[in-house]
Amino acid sequence: MELPELPDVETYRNFVEETSLGKEIIMVDVRDLLVFQGGPELLESKLEGNSFIDTSRHGKHLFLKVDDTGSLRLHFGMTGHLVFREQDAEIPEYSRVVFHFDDNFLAFVCIRRLGEVEYIEDIQEFIKERDLGVDAFRTGFKDFFTKMKDRRGMLKARLMDQSLLAGVGNIFADEICFQSGFSPDKDVKDFGREEWRIVFDSMKDVLETAVKREVKGDALPANWLYHLREEGETCPRCGSKIKMKRIYSRSSYYCNHCQKG
Numbered sequence: 001m002e003l004p005e006l007p008d009v010e011t012y013r014n015f016v017e018e019t020s021l022g023k024e025i026i027m028v029d030v031r032d033l034l035v036f037q038g039g040p041e042l043l044e045s046k047l048e049g050n051s052f053i054d055t056s057r058h059g060k061h062l063f064l065k066v067d068d069t070g071s072l073r074l075h076f077g078m079t080g081h082l083v084f085r086e087q088d089a090e091i092p093e094y095s096r097v098v099f100h101f102d103d104n105f106l107a108f109v110c111i112r113r114l115g116e117v118e119y120i121e122d123i124q125e126f127i128k129e130r131d132l133g134v135d136a137f138r139t140g141f142k143d144f145f146t147k148m149k150d151r152r153g154m155l156k157a158r159l160m161d162q163s164l165l166a167g168v169g170n171i172f173a174d175e176i177c178f179q180s181g182f183s184p185d186k187d188v189k190d191f192g193r194e195e196w197r198i199v200f201d202s203m204k205d206v207l208e209t210a211v212k213r214e215v216k217g218d219a220l221p222a223n224w225l226y227h228l229r230e231e232g233e234t235c236p237r238c239g240s241k242i243k244m245k246r247i248y249s250r251s252s253y254y255c256n257h258c259q260k261g
Contacts, residue, residue: 003060003076003077003078003169003170004060004076004077004078004080004081004169005060005167005168005169005170005171005172006057006059006060006135006136006137006166006167006168006169006172006207007172007207007210007211007215008076008215009057009059009060009061009062009076009167010057010137010211011211011214011215012062012074012076012081012082013055013056013057013062015082015084016052016055016062016064016082016106017055019084019104019106020052020064020084020099020101020104020106021051021052021053021054021055022051022052022053023051023052023101023102023104024049024050024051024101024102025047025048025049025050025051025052025099025100025101026048026100026101026102027048027100028040028043028044028047028048028097028098028099028100029097029098029099029100030043030044030096030097031095031096031097031098032096032097032110032113034113035096035097035108035110035113035115035116035117036096036097036117036118037116037117037118038118038119042119043072043097043117043119046066046069046070046119047066047072047099047119050066050067050069051066051067052064052065052066052072053065053066053067056071056123057135057137058123058127058132058135058166058167059132059133059135059136059162059166059167060075060076060166060167060169061073061074061075061126061132062074062075062076063120063123066119069121070119070120070121070122071119071120071123072117072118072119072120073116073117073118073119073120073123073126074108074115074116074117075115075116076110076115077110077112077113077114077115077116078112078114079094079110079111079112079114079115080108080109080110080114080115081109081110082106082107082108082109083095083106083107083109084104084105084106084107085104085105085107086103086104087100087101087102087103087104087105089105091105091107092107092109093109094109094110094111095107095108095109096108096109096110096113096115096117097117130162131162131163132162132163132166133147133161133162133163133164133165133166134147134164134165134166135166135167136165136166136167136168136203136207137167137207137208137211139165141197141200144165144196144200144203145193145196145197145200147164147165148164148165148188148191148196148199149191149193149196151164151188151189151191152187152188152189153187153188153189154184154185154186154187154188154247154248155177155182155183155184155185155186155187155188155199156173156174156177156184156185156247156248156252157247157248158188159173159176159177159199159203160173160248160250167207168203168207170250170251170252171226171229172206172207172210173252174225174229174252174253174254175206175224175225175226176199176202176203176206177254177259178224178225178254178255178258178259179202179205179206179224180198180199180201180202180203181198181258181259181260182195182198182199182259182260183254183256183259183260183261184247184252184254184259185245185247185252185261186259186260186261209221222236223236223237224236225242225253225254225255228242228253229253230242230244230253231243231244231253235255235257235258237255237258238255238257238258240255240256240257240258242254242255243255243256
């Protein structure tokens with residue numbers, strides 16, 4: 001299972017906007033100290049009696065602003081997701097932190113306990129401390145090109161380098177490479193403005209489409225590599241066999257015919 005990437009986290013952000021903003025937090029139930037970064041008393045003192053008033057996201061991190069104090073940071077690990085239900089409904093299995101409102105609750109569910117929940121005072125300071133690059137969904141071509149030009153190494157590695165570009169992970173890096181027509185292992189040392197423009201436009205289209213369609217597999221375009229992440233599958237464009245190789249320590253899928261090496 002792959003780590004939730006930018007489009008998944010943007011979908012979670014929209015979900016919180018639709019369900020949980022402005023509701024007074026009656027109780028915080030911290031069920032797993034491995035997932036929560038800090039003592040339960042901190043979360044209770046900062047959140048109980050307050051409410052989530054706004055949301056933001058940078059890369060794969062979701063931030064829920066708590067009144068005028070600080071923000072709750074959520075990182076979803078490999079299996080994290082959010083569940084919103086009526087107060088009398090059963091709390092989902094593997095819920096690690098549950099935020100109870102008057103009539104509903106919001107649960108952070110994470111089967112493999114690789115997610116993170118943390119209260120922070122300053123989002124920008126957190127981004128700086130984690131050395132996160134520009135957000136892939138919001139950046140313009142000027143900033144993107146400034147970050148990427150004069151780089152060396154494989155295209156996929158550059159797209160997944162969170163210090164350059166925050167939010168793109170394994171699956172969507174492969175998709176961006178496929179849609180741009182470049183092999184994921186292509187060395188970018190000779191890329192100029194034109195090549196990076198092709199990659200940028202493909203990235204924006206892939207991320208915007210994935211967010212718009214809420215990363216639901218059956219709603220994503222049929223000609224995406226997303227549906228064919230297995231060696232030997234048939235390329236949706238040319239009919240060649242999909243190949244797999246390890247790139248940036250991850251299984252990477254591509255079409256040797258459609259993508260330029």
